[in-house]
Amino acid sequence: MTTTLEKTFSPPRKPRVAVTPALRKKGRQARALVLPALIFSIVITQIPFLVTIYFSLLNWNQLRPSEIKFAWFDNYKVVFTGPDFLPSLISTVIITGSSVVLSLLLGLFFAILLDRKFFGQGLARTLMITPFLVMPAAAALIWKWSLLDVNVGMINFALKLFGVPAVAWNTDFPVLTIIMMLTWQYTPFMMLILLAGLQSQSREVLEAASVDGAGPWRTFQFMTLPHLRQYIEIATLLGSIMLLQAFDPIAIMTKGTGGSKTLSYLLYERAFIGLDVGQAAAFGVVTVVVTIAVASIALRTLFKVFIDGGER
Amino acid sequence: MRKTRGTLITTLTWFLVALFFFPIGWMVFTSLKSEGDAASIPPKFLATLNFDQYAIVFDRGMGSYLMNSFTASIGSTLLVLLLAIPAAYALSIRPIKSVKDVLFFFISTRFLPAAASILPVFFILKALGALDNITALGLLYAAMNLPIAVWMMRSFYNEVPMEIVEAAQVDGASLRVELTRVVLPILLPGIAAVALICFIFSWNEYFLATLLTTFQARTTPPFLASFVDGRGQFLAVLSAASTLAVLPVIIAGWVAQKQLVRGLAMGAVK
Structure with missing residues (x-):
């Protein structure tokens, strides 16, 4: 039924040809193929992070660059006892969580609407994906x-047409504003993936169900939803990865006021507005540890879906 | 009865789609108005339209910022392809032993908040004299996109029929021939999808661009904010600059919708 999915999610393939010395040489060559990408990635993403860990152990104020000295875990004490980290963590959970859920639900709704044959279907789909393509910085400025x-x-x-007085969205409802903006951008993303899922359903099976007397709701509940499960998982995971790091709308629209200071904005603020390098680095390290802890759950699911073939 | 219901759902669909598209349509419409019309209350739905705002935008030097964006995006995309095509080959067609570890490593770098290592990156670039440098920005973009590219490429390789590869191997084709002559031609649509996604993410990137560039290497996203100033009206000119900024990606995305879907789902859907 879903040959594509099974093929893409299949586990690593094993060559069926007998292993000859020539093939073994190609095995070595294959390892050489992956090395440049690995080294590049390690140099640019891992080394700076190791340096961040080192910075986090220093007492380093940019106003007094001559007085850099080892502070061991003093900076971490500030992170955990100070007033900034926990609220920021909560903001991140609220903003990421609600944006993911809202855009997923709306995306599913739109996917179902656009899966029908109707006048201008192609154009509607094209217009609908556009918000995701718009540069977030431009979108944030235009919205604001x-x-x-x-x-x-x-x-x-x-x-006002409905008699509601004007609302100062950015200042009075910053969290809501950010969630609204992110949901607008990510609904198309969710829709695209779910629409692909809907369209990969076999029409015959659906028709057979309808001939057998299953109503549209029952067909949706017992056939479409289980079929969509993998697509929902992919959409949720990839959406969460991207939304977790959302920075642009917060920097442009609310500047982290009123509970909209997510971890990525807090880190930026500490690093470039505050002057304490050591403290900023400690915030960074703790954020990474927390993120990786949460992400490892997501990663396990990701691997189950993508590599091990997934359960059906 | 059934037909009226169908018409009703179609109307609802179109209404909701129009609602979602409205901010973009409104931005383009506003960009063609004069500043006075753009800021009028109630909003003007009929106004004299012209391209004056676009002339102002280019007068303020948007051309060079767009060029910087193109340089960083295209350069980083090419580099990503150069690294990801061979790497993913070794993770799919001829899998090395530690496929899972390598894939895990790549995707975990994508989970790292960029903000967590921005300070060292800043200091290292400063020490190298590479702040405000478009090459440095392009390299960072390549690192940012590499994990997605490797995952996507791998799923495209997985769809290459193994029989073709085996036939080439039996014929004694070298690894290079196998990759460039046998596998790559089948992969072209997949490569287009990877390139498109990498281009989009680089083009739209704001965080690194705003922190690591100032003038010489400034790209479009951080430049846009400079149209918001306390002096007088700016809605029309801001809309014009934003329209220009989003245009390349929107056109690319519209043209290559199919590739876009596959790419965004890391190759998981067709």
């Missing part, structure tokens, strides 16, 4: 100044 502005914003104009 052109749509959500108290005076000239189009959304406030529309609200």
Whole structure:
């Protein structure tokens, strides 16, 4: 039924040809093929992180660059006893979590709507994916100044038509503003993946179900949803990876005010607005540890879906 | 009865799609107005349209920022392809022993918040005199996109029929011939998908660009914010700059929708 999925998710392939010395040589060559990518990735992503760990053990204020000395774990004490880390962690969970859930639900809704044959289906789909393509910085600026502005914003104009007074979205509801913006950008992403899932369903099986007297809701519940499960998992995982690191709308729209200071914004603020390098690095290290801890659960699922073939 | 219901659902679908597309349509519309019309309350749905704002945008030097964006995006995409095509080959067609470890390593680097290692990157680039340098930015983008590219490429390789590869091996083809003559031609659509995704992510990147460049190597995303200033009206000119900034990616995405879907799902869907 889903040959493509099974093929892409299949475990590493084993060559069926007998192993000859020539093949063994090719095995060595194969290892040489992966090395450049590995080394490049290690040099650019891992070495800076090791340096971050080193920085986190220093007492280093940029105002007094001559007084750098070892502070051991003092900076970590600040992270865990200070007032910044926990609220930021909570903000990250709230903003990422609600954006993922909302865009997934909306994406599913749109996928179902666009799966039907109707007038202008192709155009509707094309228009619908556009928000995901828009540069986040541009989207944030347009939303902030052109749509959500108290005076000239189009959304406030529309609200006024219904008798609702103007709302200062960016300052009064920063968290909601960010979630709204991210949901708008990521609904198309979720929709695309779920739509691909819907379209890979076998029409005959669905028709057979309908001939057998299954109503549309029962067909959806017992056939479509189980079929979509893998697609939902992929969409959720990849969406979460991207949304977790969302930075642009926060930097542009709210600057981390009113509970919208996610970990990635907190790290930025510590590193480039605060002057304490050691402390900023400690915040970074703790964030990475927390992220990896959460991500390892996600990674395990990712591997189950992509590499081990997944359970059906 | 059934037909009216169908029409109703179609109307609802189109209404919701229009709602989702509205911010983009409104941005383009605003970019063609004068500043006065753009900021009028109630909003003007009819106005004289012209390209004046675009002239202003280019006067403020947007051309060179767009060029920087192209350089960083295309350069980093080429580098990613150069690294990912062979690497993924060794993870699929001729799997090395530690396939899983390597894949795990790559994807875990994608989970690292860029903000966590930005300080060392900043200091290292500063020491090398490579701040505000488009090559340095391109290299960072390549590292940022490499994990996704490797995963995507691997899933495309997995779809190459093994019989073809085996036939080439029996014929005694060298690894190079096997890769360039036998496998790559089948892979071209997949490579296009990888390239498109890498280009999009690099083009839209804001965080590194805003922190590591100032003027010479400034790319489009951080430049856009400079249109927001306290003096007077800026909605129309901001919309014009934003429209120009999002255009390349939107056109590429529209043209290559199919590749886009496969790419975004890391090759998991067709």
